Amino acid sequence: MKQTVLVTGASSGLGKSISFHLHSLGYTVIGTSRSPHKYTDLPFPLLALDLSSQASIDLFFAELATKTNRLDVxxxxxxxxxxxxVEEMNLNALRSHFDTNFFGPLAMVQQALPIMRSAGKGKIINITSIGASMGLPFRGGYSASKGALQLISEALRMEVAQFGIEICTLAPGDYATDIASRRYYEPNKKGSPYEAIYQxxxxxxxxxxxxxxDPIEIAKAVAGYIQKNKLRPHYAVGPFxxxxxxTMKKILPQKIFERMLKNHYNL
Ligand SMILES: NC(=O)c1ccc[n+]([C@@H]2O[C@H](COP(=O)([O-])OP(=O)(O)OC[C@H]3O[C@@H](n4cnc5c(N)ncnc54)[C@H](OP(=O)(O)O)[C@@H]3O)[C@@H](O)[C@H]2O)c1
Incomplete structure (x- = not known):
């Protein structure tokens, strides 16, 4: 029997590449998008899902149940x-960011686990970011949401190992997708002391x-993890x-690592 893989955000970027690649390898891929009607030429089905809405997540799983009773990955x-x-961040925008990047993925995990547990197996791959392991300047909210997903994945992994379910995170480095043009941009306040350096x-x-x-690197990595028997807690894929x-974050004195990051961002 072909394994069924659910890929959230399959309309664009990494998710689209992962979905095409897994489909080409013979997996039964089910993708999601907030606007599935916009993408009519994909070789796999796209179901409606908005991670910022629990109602949408519930509806999604109800629709999924009408299509399949298995969820392998x-x-x-x-x-x-x-x-x-950070000082000027609109907290409502940050809460909504956490809904999409943290609470939404967590709600997906909560609904996927009973299906996997009843099958006695399953894999969950949470896409985080290399920025999840370090607070990136002017991307503190992003580092925080992905860092939270990374840490909760560590806890979850130990809780569900007893059911034969494997969890890992995959932290991409920079990949050429549309993420930059779609990201929430907090404008500076009038007379902001951060203006020049933020820009x-x-x-x-x-x-x-x-x-x-190229996102295909992430797609191939995901395919590799699906085929593995045992997953490590964390993987990172991206430019060297x-x-x-x-590694430098782990081994260098904190002051030196911070200086390197500041140099990198001209701070
Ligand atoms: N590209 C990179 O360099 C990079 C680096 C590190 C981590 N990542 C992570 O990789 C993942 C994919 O990013 P990407 O670069 O492929 O970005 P992207 O091209 O902008 O794609 C994002 C996908 O997420 C979906 N999405 C956005 N908001 C959503 C919501 N509220 N509910 C449900 N789906 C939603 C979009 O689907 P619709 O708009 O169709 O709903 C789209 O398919 C993200 O988690 C990102 O943080 C990317």
């Missing part, structure tokens, strides 16, 4: 970016995403220097 991919100086940091961030790697930063 959940790839919790959908997510959004947010930028802004400069934004240009650096956008350049990194535009020059990012970005992966190296994770």
């Amino acid at each position: 959940l790839v919790n991919n959908a997510g959004v970016g947010i930028t802004g100086a 400069e940091s934004l240009s650096t961030m956008d350049e990194h995403v535009d020059d990012g790697n 220097m970005q992966r190296l930063s994770l």
Whole structure:
């Protein structure tokens, strides 16, 4: 029997690439989008899902149950970016960001687990970010939401191992997708002391995403994890220097690591 893989945010970027790749390998792929009617030419079905709404998540699982009674893998991919100086961040925007990047994926996990538990197996791959392991300047909200997803995945992994369910996170570095153009941008307050440095940091961030790697790398990594017997808690995939930063964060004195990050962002 073909494994059924649910990929959230399959209309664009990494999720689209993951879905195409898994479909080409013969998996039964079910994708999601907030506006599935806009994408009529995909070789796999797209169901409606808005992670910022519990009602939408409940409806989604009700619709899924009418299509299949199996769910072998959940790839919790959908997510959004947010930028802004922490001091000036609109907290309602940040709450809504956490709904999409943290509470939504968590609600997906909560509804996927009973299905997987009754099958005695399953895999959940939570897409985080290399920025989940370090507070990135002017992306503190994003680092926080992805960091929260990363930490709760560690806890969850130990809780559900007894049911034969494997959990891991996959932290991408920069990949060329539409994420930068869709991210929430917190404008500076009038006379903001952050204005110049924030704008400069934004240009650096956008350049990194535009020059990012091909999303197929993430798709191939996901396919590899699906085929593995045992998953590690965390994986990172991306440009060498970005992966190296994770090791440097662990081994360098904190002051030195912070200086490196500040140099990188010209702070
Ligand atoms: N690209 C990178 O460099 C990079 C780096 C690190 C981590 N990531 C993470 O990788 C994941 C995919 O990002 P991407 O780069 O592929 O971005 P993208 O091209 O903007 O795609 C984002 C996907 O998420 C879906 N989505 C957005 N808001 C949603 C919501 N409220 N409910 C349900 N679905 C929603 C979108 O679908 P609809 O608009 O059709 O609903 C879209 O399919 C994200 O979690 C992101 O944080 C990306």
